[in-house]
Amino acid sequence: MTATHSTRMLILGSGPAGLSAAIYGARAGLAPIVVQGIQPGGQLTTTTDVENYPGFREVIQGPWLMEQMQAQAEHVGAQMMWDMIVDVDLSQRPFRLTGDGGTVYVCDTLVIATGAQARWLGLDSETRLRGQGVSACATCDGFFYRGKKVAVIGGGNTAVEEALYLTNHSHDVTLIHRRDTLRAEKILQERLFKHPGIKVLWSKEVAEFVGGEGNQGLVALDLRDTKSGEISRLEVDGGFVAIGHHPATELFVGKLDHDGDGYLRVKPGTSYTNIPGVFACGDVADKVYRQAITAAGTGCMAALDAERFLAEQDFEESEAA
Template sequence: MTTHSTRMLVLGSGPAGLSAAIYGARAGMQPIVVQGIQPGGQLTTTTDVENYPGFREVIQGPWLMEEMQAQAEHVGARMMWDTIISVDLSTRPFRLIGDGGDVYEGETLVIATGAQAKWLGLPSEEAMKGKGVSACATCDGFFYRGKKVAVIGGGNTAVEEALYLTNHSPDVTLIHRRDSLRAERILQERLFAHPDITVLWNKEVREFVDGGGTAGLVALDLEDTRSGEHSRIDVEGGFVAIGHHPATELFRGHLALDDDHYIQVEPGTARTSVPGVFACGDVADKVYRQAITAAGTGCMAALDAERFLQAVEFEEMKEAAE
């Protein structure tokens, strides 16, 4: 068992965590990044990335994260491969314990553990991810220009995704397993008023149909939740929009969370309910959930952490001089 100490401890290594590490390292805070279960975050499971600024051609998600990590290490961040199983935020330095017993201490803590999209859990869904099946219309909708697509879900996320997809597709179908939506009324009004959106009620997806070869997704097999009747709808893109799980289990009881278990931050900052603890990326953002917004809030978290330490150290210096 080893104790690793730093002025800035970063938990999570997606765009938010690595951006925080880059800024923290450049500020001389010698950050340690604990990478967690999925080093590189969700972008490592993404193939084509076309909306990250600075690249005129399509790039690969895993490559982008490799470059971000290399940049963070180049400016002085240290990478640790561990899974945190417990935290103590009651005093500074904050203490995190890895599953092997190693202790990580930080004068400040940046939480960038992200959020995972909820999936239907079908074998065909897993097989078709990146081949016509997605959980992010904003990320992937551009690839379905002029094609027929479907959105699965009935909450705000599903309705927002369906509306967004009309920017690219002239034929969007929303599939919901009930006979009414859970989305906010204003969103429902926009959905029902849109001429390019069709709603299928009381339907569940039984299978994502692979066209074979390079065809990718070609259809969805559906089952009526009331009659049990089977049907098929031809689509080239299927967007699962049934919500996200923020990775905040470790912090329940330690930090203020909202009703959906996202970490609450002070508006316009990365500051959480515990002074010296900051949150960035999808773990605190249930609205945008983009790599570029995650990276931006990672920058904010590092700057907030640096300013926090400057204020603390100034007060300590004043007390010592008295």
């Protein structure tokens, strides 16, 4: 028989946002269930050194941090489910969701913390050197390249913003774009072109990320001219892929409001979506900051919003009775 789980709070996603929501929800006595999804622990499980999460003087490891968050959530009463949701019915409360094995989840409130993934170029060398000189987050990893030579790949707002940010750490930043014009906003382009520490390579694409001997990591980029096909080499210590992010919102297309990039819309200053009882937090609703600490903060917001929503519903029901 198909298993059915009922809960006052169901949380989709087990990154910093989902687990923070679980901690606050459990402490409020809501006995939340966390459906961990396709990548338990979220993006931090693919990160090695974490140096900007408050509370730790020394560098910590991303997977370790997520293990501690999950252990804390379970300790205060959250239940973890190894499952992936494939169908969602938000037409009425309680909401009804179905996992890929047929398990049914019935919930009074739903917290969506499914996150977003950085878009990558798809090169084998990129995958091999990820975390060893190849990154998709300058804010996260730029600090490790103080005084070193770095490159940013992309031509939109994200790429220009990352290049400008990296000048806080590096005096030699190269922006690589496969076209001969940028897609970024004009004001960002003006700042980029005026900055003495940034140069732009036009009509170039990365053919390969070049690693050094042994454990040396990234040492260069092999670039292909998109017009002539000619290959050239650029020596760098760090390569930042900045071609955008893809929020995990496919399940909610046509069911919840999205913006033009697929991120869930929330009421400003809250985690409320357009459906009462459904809340969104973390990178699934944040296209600007995308940090573990901001995700954790909005996870807390989602749990508190859900708790207040349930309290109001309970009060209205008792008054009606």
